[in-house]
Amino acid sequence: MNLGDPDFVDVTDVVADMLSPKFAKELKKTIYDNTTFGPKHYGGRWNQINDHGTSHVSIVDSNQNAVAITNTVNAFFGSKILSPRTGIVLNNEMDDFSMPMNNTSANAPPPAPSNFVRPCKRPLSSMTPTIVLKDEKLKAVVGVSGGANIIAGTTQVFLNHFALGMDPLSSVMAPRVYHQLIPNVVMYENWTTVIGDHFEVPATIRSDLQKKGHVLQVSASATVSQFIVQNLDGLKGNGELVAVSDPRKGGFPAGF
Template sequence: MTTTVNGYFGAKILSPNTGIVLNNEMDDFSMPMKNVSKDVPPPAPANFIVPGKRPLSSMSPTIALKNGEVKAVVGASGGAMIIAATSEVLLNHFVKGLDPFSSLVPNVVYYENWTTVSGDHFELSADIRAALRSKGHVLQGLAGGTICQFILSDTYEHSGRNNDSGKLVAVSDPRKGGFPAGF
């Protein structure tokens, strides 16, 4: 499951009944006078703030079924990249036949250069970037991006092998600082 609080500690309000940090969904509305950059789409009039209105969202948590049985669950964070990432993970696994963790790895070469909340720094090394460029790849630096969590019923067929142990396989993108846990 993924949730949106839109910024560290969301609206900075803790529910007295549940102890849950309330989100800041106001951040998801478009603002008519907001600065527009080349990396951010222009404000959408359909998403302007109106009393009683909910902001538009790209949330797309997905449950994949086969013959009424859950085969996979996927969700992502990352704003405008959520829908593409969610779709890509499912296609990577079910169409391309990639294993669950490899399904999270994007097919386009963006290199990361950012530091997480916990202080971990992620950046593709300069020698690898140079080697990729020398082979004709176009690289683009990315601070952050979309991050997926993927849960798969391991009664799946992969690379011609049928695995039918009935257990769940969960992988979590390490850039988010979390890890799968369950019981």
């Protein structure tokens, strides 16, 4: 929440920290495997933005050109205004700005000044369209829709495949957990889609999280991922593409 439109806010130091292995090692020191802490322990200073209303598409063509597109109208029907000329629903993107408040609750941090409204300014977004390269060759395209949980959803699919070695379908199908720092609650998947797919974080994992001091709550919504992996191992030229469209929203991959 220290990020903001770089035309209005100097984010040089923030971005440098995000890309710094040294900074990552310092963050690692705040993580204990046997217990969890309150938001202040992890550096939470500002209130979070509850953005929503997103969609994502991942694309790779026959020449290995890759596109990851996340877009939003920022609500089910955006600003609830339809352009009579184009038929396009106008977005509600102003909702992604932090709003100054005269009075803030003692239990809630203040809004982030870097994201305050200004003319011609772009609001902060949790969109995380991602293209993965190795040795300058395409390895994967991944992205997620799901509002404020987008970063967590994208990270979990990425780690499932590249850190845990799960196949692309299993990486997407694995049940997910979400934590926004504020409120200090772990949201976990335990729901069934309209087409009958059930996603549930195992009871053993939920129990372990509670033993560490986490407060758990069933997630009323979920992130939806579109994941394409290119396997170059042992193949000449262009490798095999495997595409997975998350069944959480009834999606399916398409190839041409």
